[in-house]
Amino acid sequence: MAAKYRAVIVGCGQIGQHHARGYAGAEGIDLIAVAEPNERVRGEFQKQFEVPKGYADFQEMLEKERPDLVSICTWHLLHAPQTIAAAEYRPKAILCEKPMSVGTEGADQMIEACESRGVKLAIGHQRRFYASWTKARELAAAGAVGTPQMVTAKSGEGLLNCGTHVVDAMRYMLGDPETAWVMSAVERKTDRYEREVQIEDRCMGLIGFENGSQAFIQSDLTKEWTVENYHIQGTDGVIEVSSQTVKLLNGKSHGWEVMEPEYRDPWVEQARDLVRWVEGGNGHRGEARQARKTVEILMAIYQSARDHEVVRMPLKETGYPMDLMVAEGKLPVEEPGKYDIRVFLTFDPEERKRYNELRRQGMRPREILKTMEK
Numbered sequence: 001m002a003a004k005y006r007a008v009i010v011g012c013g014q015i016g017q018h019h020a021r022g023y024a025g026a027e028g029i030d031l032i033a034v035a036e037p038n039e040r041v042r043g044e045f046q047k048q049f050e051v052p053k054g055y056a057d058f059q060e061m062l063e064k065e066r067p068d069l070v071s072i073c074t075w076h077l078l079h080a081p082q083t084i085a086a087a088e089y090r091p092k093a094i095l096c097e098k099p100m101s102v103g104t105e106g107a108d109q110m111i112e113a114c115e116s117r118g119v120k121l122a123i124g125h126q127r128r129f130y131a132s133w134t135k136a137r138e139l140a141a142a143g144a145v146g147t148p149q150m151v152t153a154k155s156g157e158g159l160l161n162c163g164t165h166v167v168d169a170m171r172y173m174l175g176d177p178e179t180a181w182v183m184s185a186v187e188r189k190t191d192r193y194e195r196e197v198q199i200e201d202r203c204m205g206l207i208g209f210e211n212g213s214q215a216f217i218q219s220d221l222t223k224e225w226t227v228e229n230y231h232i233q234g235t236d237g238v239i240e241v242s243s244q245t246v247k248l249l250n251g252k253s254h255g256w257e258v259m260e261p262e263y264r265d266p267w268v269e270q271a272r273d274l275v276r277w278v279e280g281g282n283g284h285r286g287e288a289r290q291a292r293k294t295v296e297i298l299m300a301i302y303q304s305a306r307d308h309e310v311v312r313m314p315l316k317e318t319g320y321p322m323d324l325m326v327a328e329g330k331l332p333v334e335e336p337g338k339y340d341i342r343v344f345l346t347f348d349p350e351e352r353k354r355y356n357e358l359r360r361q362g363m364r365p366r367e368i369l370k371t372m373e374k
């Protein structure tokens with residue numbers, strides 16, 4: 001029997017593979033086509049996931065296939081234009097990767113393009129489907145640590161890259177409170193990019209929510225970071241969260257109470273939630289209106305550094321404050337030489353092997369790229 005929903009993927013890179021796995025694991029979805037300009041990558045992907053059709057051009061694919069579900073798995077700067085273009089073909093839903101957009105303007109345009117055409121739009125913050133994170137959210141909401149005061153986490157490899165997951169996770173665990181203000185510090189002394197977007201060398205941001213709770217993110221300040229670990233401090237206890245475990249300490253717990261809720265593949269759950277939403281379910285856990293609030297915080301972290309003051313929401317700047325700060329000469333580069341910490345994704349397999357080997361030896365991306373003359 002034919003599956004109920006016909007899905008396509010735009011971009012056959014590393015994250016496109018996870019979307020393919022997610023669709024395969026969810027019920028009632030057939031991955032019928034992919035769009036990818038790189039012929040070798042497209043061919044290998046089609047073979048691996050048994051996808052019947054492949055296109056070099058995503059609009060040609062959308063025109064010919066008229067799919068129900070569209071995954072946008074390309075680099076950040078393509079998320080807004082490709083989502084807006086895909087909405088024209090009125091699929092039932094679009095699942096676009098994070099970060100939703102670079103600047104809030106793109107996010108607003110994506111929402112408008114989709115909502116005005118009856119297209120549901122979700123963003124790939126798939127970690128919202130970790131059972132442990134949901135357990136932490138439930139514990140915090142139930143008052144297991146009294147009133148949550150502060151959630152903290154360490155991130156790295158760019159605020160827009162991994163930091164988007166971290167900010168989104170902190171919001172999720174606190175029950176998605178509305179943001180009141182953001183205050184930050186940002187350093188950029190090298191000409192650092194991530195997937196073609198100018199980024200900081202390091203930064204930190206303090207986020208104040210309307211309910212009085214706060215979140216603190218530090219990014220690229222230490223080598224020891226992971227987007228998986230969170231610490232929630234409440235008036236009467238503490239919750240420690242990882243991708244699989246939740247630890248609770250409060251006046252009743254007699255030491256750490258360790259919980260391990262059953263792990264479910266977040267990519268499959270994300271795809272299942274899309275189907276539930278399309279079939280009339282109430283919202284998607286990663287829906288665009290939530291992700292837009294995460295984008296606003298990320299942009300406010302940059303804007304606060306740009307203005308040297310607390311940014312009160314709503315954020316007025318709709319562009320990308322990092323680009324604006326650089327153009328205004330506010331972040332002079334002291335070590336010239338543009339480099340992109342994700343450019344290795346474009347390397348052929350042999351080059352990628354060499355890059356990964358040097359990375360394993362502890363060399364920094366910038367030095368490796370210099371060695372490889374990239």
Ligand SMILES: NC(=O)c1ccc[n+]([C@@H]2O[C@H](COP(=O)([O-])OP(=O)(O)OC[C@H]3O[C@@H](n4cnc5c(N)ncnc54)[C@H](O)[C@@H]3O)[C@@H](O)[C@H]2O)c1
Binds near residue numbers: 126
């Ligand atoms: N949700 C997550 O946990 C997670 C993890 C990693 C990456 N991502 C996000 O996924 C996105 C893609 O990252 P990636 O690591 O998969 O990159 P990648 O380089 O591995 O894959 C991107 C692919 O898109 C293709 N592409 C480029 N232009 C295209 C076009 N016009 N039409 C169709 N395909 C095109 C490229 O050739 C490449 O194969 C990024 O925005 C990244 O932030 C999300």
